[in-house]
Amino acid sequence: MRRLVRALDERSGVAPIARKALRYVFPDHWSFLLGEVALYAFIVLVATGVYLTFFYEPSSQRVIYDGTVDTLRGTEMSQAYRSVVDISFSVKAGLLIRQTHHWAANVFIASIVLHLMRVFFTGAFRKPRELTYLIGLSMLGLALLEGYLGYSLVDDLLSGMGLAIGYGVLMSVPIVGAALVLLVWGGPFPGDPSFFSRMYIAHVFLLPILIAVLLTVHLLLVASRHHTQFRRKEATEKRVLGLPAFPSQAPRSLGLMFAVVAVLFLLGGLVQINPIWLWGPYDVASSTNGAQPDWYLGWLIGALRIVPGFDVTIGNATIIPNPFWGGILLPGFVFGVLAVWPWLERAVTRDKRRHNLVDRPRDAPVRAALGCALLTFVFVTFLAGSADRVTVFFGLDYRSQVTAYRVIVFVAPVVVAILVHRVLVGLRRAEEVEADRERALAEGGPAGQPGSGGG
Structure with missing residues (x-):
């Protein structure tokens, strides 16, 4: 092994880089592995997606199905739908790979969301990691679009x-909506015959490459700025503590990778997802009750x-159609608040220091309360997206549900923010009282009385 390493170093000079990489310190906390879960889910997505591209036909040309699914035989459908049905029933391991691909997409987005929550609530977005944070937020937006495609x-x-819903939302963009729809669809819905080819190229080529580039830059920035770490006695803003890349972190990370891959393939093989042969092919004159997108788009619905x-109209002209408010303004508001938050918090707190130590939620109760309020706002809109299913399963009136959600979406975030702030301030005060008591006992004086810690 020494001779091999020496030979490689003599010909490439990689020893200093390899030594630095192997000595890189990783924080020893489970929450920092959420980003790695996203990375490994993305690898599974790419691998399974490559397999699926060999059999998928990105064509809207109409054909008559004569395959192995009895309930669909004789039905008119597109080449795209026909190819996916064939992948599911005629291609070896096709259904396993397709369902694993779908599950990997769900886990990829879920892990990014959880990772973003960890970064936000601990303040890991602060100087000097604002750019790293924005790149991660951009990856989430691209992942949502990639999943939709x-x-x-x-x-x-x-x-x-x-x-059809996406067509209406894009059409609602003021002034340029019609031009954008014409650019993407090539004509009135369902679009021209080349629409599926363009969507296919964006899904398998453009967006994956863009996500991969952002992911690479994100990892490089994390490595150059180092990971943040939680506060403890030995840790300081200038001292990094944790596990070295080798021999500690590398085996653990490899074990996590194998676990993620194994779980995704188990889900793909054992848990059914998106059984398209039950829904049937799309037709512009057809619709179904309870049509739902994947969970990560439920809040937009x-x-x-x-x-x-x-609508906002001037004379006989509609300037801002109704779908704009929920389909574009709301996601724009949520992502906009998250994007400007590092600078907004810095302006309010006037904290321009570099931060390598992160906070617990109780250390920044205002940030945690406002973050929970934003999460509650998104969660209530997500629940509103299931109103039709609640009507079907439980018989609750659909209009009454929507009316209730219109009130709850504004009231619930305020209530949650107040409760979270009070709880966190109480926890911090209790911790300060306990610290004062321990300090007094250590100094040999009388223990502090309850409530003496201030706050």
């Missing part, structure tokens, strides 16, 4: 309805449902 490529009844039906 992958979901839509199937051309089943549900995904076709999702495309809910926003479209709870916004009252009104």
